[in-house]
Amino acid sequence: MGCPEAQAEVAANCLNQADLRGVDSHGVARLSGYIRLWEQKRLNATPNMKIVHETPSTAVLDGDLGLGLVTAPEAMRIAMEKAKTAGSGWVAVKNSNHFGIAGFHAMLALEEDMIGFALTNASPLVSPTFSRSRYLGTNPIAVAIPAASQPPVVIDMATTTVANGKLEVLQRKGEEMPVGWAQDKDGNPTTDPTILKQGGSMLPLGGDRQHGGHKGYCLGSMVDIFSAVLSGANYGPWVPPFVAFLDPPANPVGEGIGHFVGAWRVDAFRPADEFKAHMDNWITTFHNAEVADGQERVLVPGDPEREMTEERLKNGVPVQQAVIDDLKSLADKFELTFDPK
Amino acid sequence: MGCPEAQAEVAANCLNQADLRGVDSHGVARLSGYIRLWEQKRLNATPNMKIVHETPSTAVLDGDLGLGLVTAPEAMRIAMEKAKTAGSGWVAVKNSNHFGIAGFHAMLALEEDMIGFALTNASPLVSPTFSRSRYLGTNPIAVAIPAASQPPVVIDMATTTVANGKLEVLQRKGEEMPVGWAQDKDGNPTTDPTILKQGGSMLPLGGDRQHGGHKGYCLGSMVDIFSAVLSGANYGPWVPPFVAFLDPPANPVGEGIGHFVGAWRVDAFRPADEFKAHMDNWITTFHNAEVADGQERVLVPGDPEREMTEERLKNGVPVQQAVIDDLKSLADKFELTFDPK
Numbered sequence: 001m002g003c004p005e006a007q008a009e010v011a012a013n014c015l016n017q018a019d020l021r022g023v024d025s026h027g028v029a030r031l032s033g034y035i036r037l038w039e040q041k042r043l044n045a046t047p048n049m050k051i052v053h054e055t056p057s058t059a060v061l062d063g064d065l066g067l068g069l070v071t072a073p074e075a076m077r078i079a080m081e082k083a084k085t086a087g088s089g090w091v092a093v094k095n096s097n098h099f100g101i102a103g104f105h106a107m108l109a110l111e112e113d114m115i116g117f118a119l120t121n122a123s124p125l126v127s128p129t130f131s132r133s134r135y136l137g138t139n140p141i142a143v144a145i146p147a148a149s150q151p152p153v154v155i156d157m158a159t160t161t162v163a164n165g166k167l168e169v170l171q172r173k174g175e176e177m178p179v180g181w182a183q184d185k186d187g188n189p190t191t192d193p194t195i196l197k198q199g200g201s202m203l204p205l206g207g208d209r210q211h212g213g214h215k216g217y218c219l220g221s222m223v224d225i226f227s228a229v230l231s232g233a234n235y236g237p238w239v240p241p242f243v244a245f246l247d248p249p250a251n252p253v254g255e256g257i258g259h260f261v262g263a264w265r266v267d268a269f270r271p272a273d274e275f276k277a278h279m280d281n282w283i284t285t286f287h288n289a290e291v292a293d294g295q296e297r298v299l300v301p302g303d304p305e306r307e308m309t310e311e312r313l314k315n316g317v318p319v320q321q322a323v324i325d326d327l328k329s330l331a332d333k334f335e336l337t338f339d340p341k
Numbered sequence: 342m343g344c345p346e347a348q349a350e351v352a353a354n355c356l357n358q359a360d361l362r363g364v365d366s367h368g369v370a371r372l373s374g375y376i377r378l379w380e381q382k383r384l385n386a387t388p389n390m391k392i393v394h395e396t397p398s399t400a401v402l403d404g405d406l407g408l409g410l411v412t413a414p415e416a417m418r419i420a421m422e423k424a425k426t427a428g429s430g431w432v433a434v435k436n437s438n439h440f441g442i443a444g445f446h447a448m449l450a451l452e453e454d455m456i457g458f459a460l461t462n463a464s465p466l467v468s469p470t471f472s473r474s475r476y477l478g479t480n481p482i483a484v485a486i487p488a489a490s491q492p493p494v495v496i497d498m499a500t501t502t503v504a505n506g507k508l509e510v511l512q513r514k515g516e517e518m519p520v521g522w523a524q525d526k527d528g529n530p531t532t533d534p535t536i537l538k539q540g541g542s543m544l545p546l547g548g549d550r551q552h553g554g555h556k557g558y559c560l561g562s563m564v565d566i567f568s569a570v571l572s573g574a575n576y577g578p579w580v581p582p583f584v585a586f587l588d589p590p591a592n593p594v595g596e597g598i599g600h601f602v603g604a605w606r607v608d609a610f611r612p613a614d615e616f617k618a619h620m621d622n623w624i625t626t627f628h629n630a631e632v633a634d635g636q637e638r639v640l641v642p643g644d645p646e647r648e649m650t651e652e653r654l655k656n657g658v659p660v661q662q663a664v665i666d667d668l669k670s671l672a673d674k675f676e677l678t679f680d681p682k
Contacts (some may be wrong), residue, residue, distance in 0.1 A: 053609075053610060053611060054428075055427065055428030055429075055606070055609040056397055056398070056426070056427045056428055057397070057398040057427045057428040057429045057609070058428035058429055058605065058606075058609040058610055060610050060611060085397070086396065086397045086398045086427050086428075087395075087396030087397055087398040087399035087427075087431070088396075088398045088399055088429060088431055090428070090429055090605065090609075092610050127630075127633070128627055128630055128639050128640075128641075129639075129640070130632065130633055130636040130637075130638065130639050130640065131627075131630040131631060131632060131633055131636075131639040132630075132631050132632070132633045132634075133630035133631045133639075135626070135627060135630050141560075143563050145563075145566055153562065153566065155559040155560075155562070155563060157556040157559055158556075159556075160553075161547065161552055161553040162553060178551055178552065180552050181552075183633070186633065186634045187632075187633020187634050187635075187636065188633075188634050205546060205547055205553050205556050205557070206502065206546055206547055206552075206553070207552060210519055211502055211519065211521050211522075211547075211548060211552065212501075212502040212503060212546050212547070212557075214640075215498040215499075215500075215546050216546070216547075216553075217642075218484075218496040218498055218642045219482075219496075219560075221494065221496070221627075221641070221642055222484050222486075222496060224623075225486055225494065225620070225623065229616060229619045229620060229623060230605075230607075230610045230611065230616065231610065231611075232611055232615075235619070235623055236623060236626050236627065237626065253619065253622065254619075264399065264431065264571075265396070265399075266571075268394075268396040268398070268399040268431075269394065269399055269401050269433050269571045269572065270394060270401060270571065270572075270573055274573075275570060275571065278570045278576070278594065278595075279566070279570060281594065282565075282566065282570060282576055282577060285476070285577050285578065286469055286476060286562075286577065289468075289469055289472040289473075289474035289476050290472060290473050290474045291471060291472060291473070291528075292468070292471055292472055292473045292524070292527065292528020292529075293473075293527045293528050293529050294528075295471040295472075295528065296471075297471065298469050298470075298471050298472040298474075299469075299470070299471065299555075300469075300562070301558070301559045301562055
């Protein structure tokens with residue numbers, strides 16, 4: 001694609017980390033999707049990223065229609081630079097594309113004893129509470145917090161009840177979906193996991209109003225506003241779709257999709273050793289909480305993905321045949337050697 | 342109590358705003374609870390608040406065991422001062438007490454065209470996913486975002502499925518509770534709204550694992566860590582209880598309870614007029630989303646509380662007789678005139 005080597009490396013690293021962490025939907029399986037967007041000139045492989053506005057602790061980055069896998073790490077780099085002098089740094093990104101797993105970007109801050117933050121908006125699939133319009137994406141929130149001898153606390157969550165991938169798994173198995181995950185085109189509860197193909201929509205975290213779905217809607221709205229209204233990207237129903245077979249909405253209200261990343265230096269609040277020792281205590285305390293009936297153990301945020309990474313680094317990453325075939329045809333298209341083990 | 346007049350005024354204003362916004366549990370009904378904590382010397386009515394550490398965009402405020410109703414507005418003032426020069430400001434507060442409604446503090450930023458942020462930890466009533474230990478409070482998140490001709494977007498949400506008050510309402514009515522709100526002492530699902538009195542615990546937003554409860558647990562953890570591990574307050578099971586008849590835990594890991602507040606100047610990212618015009622468009626767009634079957638209209642965050650305020654400013658705030666009796670006996674104790682209309 002002509003992507004500069006340093007940018008290609010950071011993007012590939014982000015995809016590999018997704019596969020290692022068990023978020024298969026956001027790993028190498030996405031590569032052909034990015035290529036299709038590039039072929040349609042909806043993604044720039046050689047972006048000239050520019051800071052268009054800044055203060056000591058904030059900036060807006062114009063991503064020049066680059067991959068989010070490239071623009072978000074650059075935004076994190078700027079945020080961390082600002083945090084070094086100002087205590088914290090916050091960068092809103094416009095004119096970008098899909099950025100892979102949010103957790104990857106937030107975790108960049110850990111290397112410098114900072115708390116990392118990463119948000120992005122995404123193609124609309126989710127309805128506001130009481131609505132049947134698809135007006136929000138799965139709009140994830142990621143937060144990474146360093147510890148001392150314990151592994152870091154890493155939150156990486158869609159602001160919906162479940163990720164879209166879980167519906168696809170049930171579809172393949174021919175199973176029903178729990179109530180509270182999605183609704184039909186008229187906004188009624190449903191257990192049909194194919195409902196999105198019939199005009200249905202996903203539900204914000206919490207599900208219906210009675211179970212706090214309006215709070216998930218609040219969180220998804222916050223992510224949309226920080227990522228896009230602060231930066232000058234597209235928001236709400238104007239966010240361009242990830243899939244190349246759907247056209248971006250006419251009359252855009254901004255440029256591309258938006259991200260919002262940030263970092264606080266831990267020692268901008270208290271000595272890093274002190275903070276990290278208390279984080280160890282926090283983590284150990286929660287691991288040792290009493291286990292509920294029928295459960296095995298209590299986890300802290302980031303445990304499942306870290307354990308999956310350890311397992312996959314040891315035994316390899318299982319990749320579906322469909323993904324291997326897809327990568328093979330990409331290799332053919334670009335005249336590259338592809339030799340999966 | 343000897344509280345300086347300016348501090349008493351801001352505290353009273355916070356309680357009144359809670360009543361106006363319809364959050365009756367956090368209004369004047371709390372006053373006698375604060376007094377009981379003060380009588381036990383667990384709350385200082387004349388706090389000497391001090392910044393103990395700072396950078397251009399961050400600070401830690403020692404609340405000197407003051408009321409959160411006083412320490413959190415002071416922390417917001419410092420955060421907003423920092424935002425004026427650094428673009429953003431973040432203040433962690435330790436050695437504090439209950440701060441009323443989170444939304445009040447976040448909304449202070451709106452006056453200056455800033456986005457306001459307010460978090461607090463709270464007495465532990467909530468279990469981590471897969472646990473039956475009460476290790477987290479209802480740990481709210483509040484975010485206030487200014488608009489132009491539209492009212493601001495104001496998020497003010499506990500990170501649990503519902504507030505504790507909803508369980509109390511069902512108890513009084515003798516009704517059952519939906520599954521997903523709370524669990525029994527062993528961590529099993531229940532529909533008994535009296536379950537907290539029997540050793541049960543509230544569930545994080547989402548409820549059980551299948552409905553995304555682990556995401557609510559992530560959010561509650563984030564609030565606990567930002568409010569207390571960054572500031573040096575008590576976290577997790579060490580957070581002191583609000584009720585005076587329960588003793589604070591032995592061997593505290595920090596001082597008092599913790600808050601975390603912050604502000605971003607909108608024009609640290611893009612011109613305020615531009616941002617606010619797009620917020621108007623965001624709000625109007627979401628209001629005009631298609632309504633789901635059986636629903637009347639689509640709301641944006643902050644609508645219910647704003648409409649309640651308008652209604653109560655016009656028709657008055659209904660106060661339960663028990664609360665009036667409580668205020669009457671406080672007036673007698675402090676030899677004040679109390680003459681409710």
